[in-house]
Amino acid sequence: MAHEMVRLSEHVYYLPGSVNTTLIVGVEQAVIVDTGGDKDAGRRLKRACESLQVTPVAVINTHAHADHYGGNDFLVRNLGLPVYAPPFEASILENPYFEPVYLFNGAKPPTELLSKWLMAKPSPVAHILAPGRLELAGLELDIIDTSGHAHTHYAVGVGDVLIAADAVFGSVVLGRYPLPFGQDIGAQLGSTARVAEVGARVILPGHGEPTEDVQALVQANLDAFARAARVIETACTGVSTEAVLKVTADTLNLEMRDLPRYYLNLCVVGAYLSYLRETGRVDLTLAENQVRWTRA
Numbered sequence: 001m002a003h004e005m006v007r008l009s010e011h012v013y014y015l016p017g018s019v020n021t022t023l024i025v026g027v028e029q030a031v032i033v034d035t036g037g038d039k040d041a042g043r044r045l046k047r048a049c050e051s052l053q054v055t056p057v058a059v060i061n062t063h064a065h066a067d068h069y070g071g072n073d074f075l076v077r078n079l080g081l082p083v084y085a086p087p088f089e090a091s092i093l094e095n096p097y098f099e100p101v102y103l104f105n106g107a108k109p110p111t112e113l114l115s116k117w118l119m120a121k122p123s124p125v126a127h128i129l130a131p132g133r134l135e136l137a138g139l140e141l142d143i144i145d146t147s148g149h150a151h152t153h154y155a156v157g158v159g160d161v162l163i164a165a166d167a168v169f170g171s172v173v174l175g176r177y178p179l180p181f182g183q184d185i186g187a188q189l190g191s192t193a194r195v196a197e198v199g200a201r202v203i204l205p206g207h208g209e210p211t212e213d214v215q216a217l218v219q220a221n222l223d224a225f226a227r228a229a230r231v232i233e234t235a236c237t238g239v240s241t242e243a244v245l246k247v248t249a250d251t252l253n254l255e256m257r258d259l260p261r262y263y264l265n266l267c268v269v270g271a272y273l274s275y276l277r278e279t280g281r282v283d284l285t286l287a288e289n290q291v292r293w294t295r296a
């Protein structure tokens, strides 16, 4: 399954996959942005560096969802690469059990949530990223705060390319997942709009195809978020969070065939409910030992 490496600009190549991984290539050196879901993805990145005859010098993780950092362990152990990660997310890279634990309300999760999709191998974090300029491999990178999809999420700008990771989803992906993953919806809305303001020629989403039609893709993402918010708001008829998820999934034709999908969607619904409550669109009541959501 050797997919081709795709060149997006003088300095940026990406390896298409269920999660896109990226090489930022300077003079004889390269920086890897996100490492895919497992050691095979890590190995593929190592081979890509070999074929370009560049030495990888660092890994940047945009956020700590296991499908974006599963290749870290291979790259750290075999090449000794230092890992750069956003604050907060860095704690999860070092303690990957946090992801299945937070998805299960902080409790010990069922074993189904311990798959590599939700829990990768740990990797030490050498540097905590901050938004702004970062010099690596002799190149100036722009670290851009695009939090919301994850509690802390940074995109990487390289010249006229924006490696947006999950700050935006590709249009095909949006069609397939009408409830796009987000953990802080207010922040996600602002970050998605910010992607359009960066002025990049090309944006590369973490899932899906790169595009030069930045405005259209950003608008498609904002439309999907607005639709999800409307559906969830409508589902607030004095019922529990789980019942809101059930109505939302039925309305959006989401089929949740496994526990990881169920708990990921429950997390997203929780994020929307928090956002809708903050913006005065829904109310939460705790009575008779039950939390219920109603439209405001």
Ligand SMILES: [Zn+2]
Binding pocket: 063, 065, 068, 149, 150, 166
């Ligand atoms: Zn993600």
